[in-house]
Amino acid sequence: MSENITVAGVSVDTRHWIGGRRVASTSTFTDHSPIDGSALGEIARGGPAEAEAAVAAARDAFPGWAATSRAERARILHAIADGVEKRIEELAIVETTDNGALLRSHRRGVMPRVAHNFRFFADWLLGLGHEDFDTRGHTNHVSWDPAGPCVLITPWNAPLMLATWKVAPALAAGDTVVLKPAEWSPLTASLLADIAAEAGLPAGVLNVVQGYGSEIGDALTSHPDVRRISFTGSVPTARRIAGSAAANLTPLSLELGGKSPLLVFADADLDLAVDLAVEQYDNAGQVCLAATRLLVEEPVAEEFTRRFVEKATALRQGDPREESTDIGPNIHPRQLEKIDGFVRRALAQGARAVIGGHRNEGQYYAPTLLTDVAQDAEIVQEEVFGPVLTLQTFTGEDEAVRLANDTRFGLAATVATGDRERAERVTARLVAGTVWVNCFFVRDLQAPFGGSRQSGVGREGGTWSFDFYCDLKNTVTAPKGWNQDHG
Structure with missing residues (x-):
C-alpha cells in the first residue's frame, strides 16, 4: 500500500x-x-x-x-x-x-x-x-x-x-x-x-x-x-x-446517543426559539447533543411552525467547502440509508413531512420536519443522527416535562422561555446532563459533560x-x- x-x-x-x-x-x-x-x-x-x-x-x-x-x-x-x-x-x-x-x-x-x-x-x-x-x-x-x-x-x-x-x-x-x-x-x-x-x-x-x-x-x-x-x-x-x-x-x-428536546413556551422570544430550532440541523444533524424533538406550547405552535419553515427552507445544502453552504452531506451511504429508513417508516405510520422527508442527490438528505407523530413512535424515541426533527405540542409545564423526559436518553435539553422562574422550575425537573436556557451549544471545558x-x-x-x-x-x-x- x-x-x-x-x-x-x-x-x-x-x-x-x-x-x-x-x-x-x-x-x-x-x-x-x-x-x-x-x-x-x-x-x-x-x-x-x-x-x-x-x-x-x-x-x-x-x-x-x-x-x-x-x-x-x-x-x-x-x-x-x-x-x-x-x-x-x-x-x-x-x-x-x-x-x-x-x-x-x-x-x-x-x-x-x-x-x-x-x-x-x-x-x-x-x-x-x-x-x-x-x-x-x-x-x-x-x-x-x-x-x-x-x-x-x-x-x-x-x-x-x-x-x-x-x-x-x-x-x-x-x-x-x-x-x-x-x-x-x-x-x-x-x-x-x-x-x-x-x-x-x-x-x-x-x-x-x-x-x-x-x-x-x-x-x-x-x-x-x-x-x-x-x-x-x-x-x-x-x-x-x-x-x-x-x-x-x-x-x-x-x-x-441522545434524543434531546427543545421546549418552547408561549412566553419565549419566538425568533430566538426558531433560531435555536433551525440550529439543530448543524453538521447535517450529526450531533449527539442536537435537540431533535421540538416541543412547542399550543398557543404559539402555528406561528412557530410558520417562522421555522421560512427560516429552514432558506438553508443552502451543498458542497461543505463553499462558504455559502449551511448543510453538507451525511457521512456514509449506510448512514444515509438509516436516516431515510427512519423517515419512510414514520411517514408510513402517519407522520407528515412539513419540509423535506426525502434524499437529495448524492449523500445529502433534505432538512426534514415531521409532525403528527405519537410519543411512542420510533421517530420520537430513537436517535436518527441526521437532519430530521419532529414537532409536538403541549399544554403547560407538566406535560412539557413529561414529554421531554419520556425517552431512554438523557444527554441534553434546551428550554426557550421568557420567564426566569419557569426556567428554574422546568430545568430542575429535566433529566439531562446539560440544559441550555435560551441558548444552545455553549460549552466550557471546566463544566461537567456527560x-x-x-x-x-x-x-x-x-x-x-x-x-x-x-x-x-x-x-x-x-x-x-x-x-x-x-x-
Whole structure:
C-alpha cells in the first residue's frame, strides 16, 4: 500500500502510529469522501497484532511519562496546541473532505477548539489539587496519580475535536494513549500523531491505530494492560465495549446517543426559539447533543411552525467547502440509508413531512420536519443522527416535562422561555446532563459533560476528567512517629 495520500493538497500518512514510528498492515480499507463519494485512499487496517503492539508501546512508555513533571507535561501539551494552530487550514480541509462537515466551521470554530483542548487541560493540570484537611490531628492529602495506558475510541461526526477532548486530559494526567478513530473519518488523527511527535511527545505516549471495531476495537478494549477506556458513540457499541472491559474491571467513560428536546413556551422570544430550532440541523444533524424533538406550547405552535419553515427552507445544502453552504452531506451511504429508513417508516405510520422527508442527490438528505407523530413512535424515541426533527405540542409545564423526559436518553435539553422562574422550575425537573436556557451549544471545558440514563456513564471536563484518567489517592499522615534525628 502507498504510505501517503494527498487530500486537498495535504499529505496524510495512512499507516498506524505505534511506539513513535509508522507501522503498516497487511490489509487496508478504503476511505471515501462523503462530499462526492470519491475514494481518498487505502488506510492501514489493524487487527489484534496492531492492538497488542500499540498497548505494549503505551505500557512501556507509561513509567517515563507518568514520572514527567506536571510543568513539562503542560509545556508539551502547549507545544501540541501550537502545532495545531500552525496547521489549522490543513486540518480543516482534510477533515471537511473526510467527514463532510462545513469548512467554514472547521476553520473558525472546530480546529481552534482542538488547540484549546490541549491548552485548557495543560493549564488545569498545573492548578489541580485539593486542600489538605485534618482528622483528629492527622493530615489528609489527596493526589491524582496517573492510571496507565488508556484506549480512546472516537466517533466520526467531529473526529479531531472529540478525539482531543479525550487525548488532552489523558496526556495531561500522565497516562499514555492508544487512540482508535472511526473508520469513516480517520485522517486527522494521523495528522495529530505527526503534530504530537513534532511537539516533542515521547515515543509510545500517543499511539494511533486504524481499523474496524470488530477487528481491532475488541482486542483493545479487552486487553488486560489497559487501565481506562473512553468511548463516544452508539449504545449498542457501548454495550459491547462494556462487556469486553468487564473481565478486567477496566473503568469506562461512555458518551452515547441522545434524543434531546427543545421546549418552547408561549412566553419565549419566538425568533430566538426558531433560531435555536433551525440550529439543530448543524453538521447535517450529526450531533449527539442536537435537540431533535421540538416541543412547542399550543398557543404559539402555528406561528412557530410558520417562522421555522421560512427560516429552514432558506438553508443552502451543498458542497461543505463553499462558504455559502449551511448543510453538507451525511457521512456514509449506510448512514444515509438509516436516516431515510427512519423517515419512510414514520411517514408510513402517519407522520407528515412539513419540509423535506426525502434524499437529495448524492449523500445529502433534505432538512426534514415531521409532525403528527405519537410519543411512542420510533421517530420520537430513537436517535436518527441526521437532519430530521419532529414537532409536538403541549399544554403547560407538566406535560412539557413529561414529554421531554419520556425517552431512554438523557444527554441534553434546551428550554426557550421568557420567564426566569419557569426556567428554574422546568430545568430542575429535566433529566439531562446539560440544559441550555435560551441558548444552545455553549460549552466550557471546566463544566461537567456527560449523559444520564442510556446517554452515558460518567462526566468529563475540568477536574472530572482528571478524576477519570487518574487513580485518586488519599494519604493520611500521623502527627507522631517521626525520627527526630532525621528531621
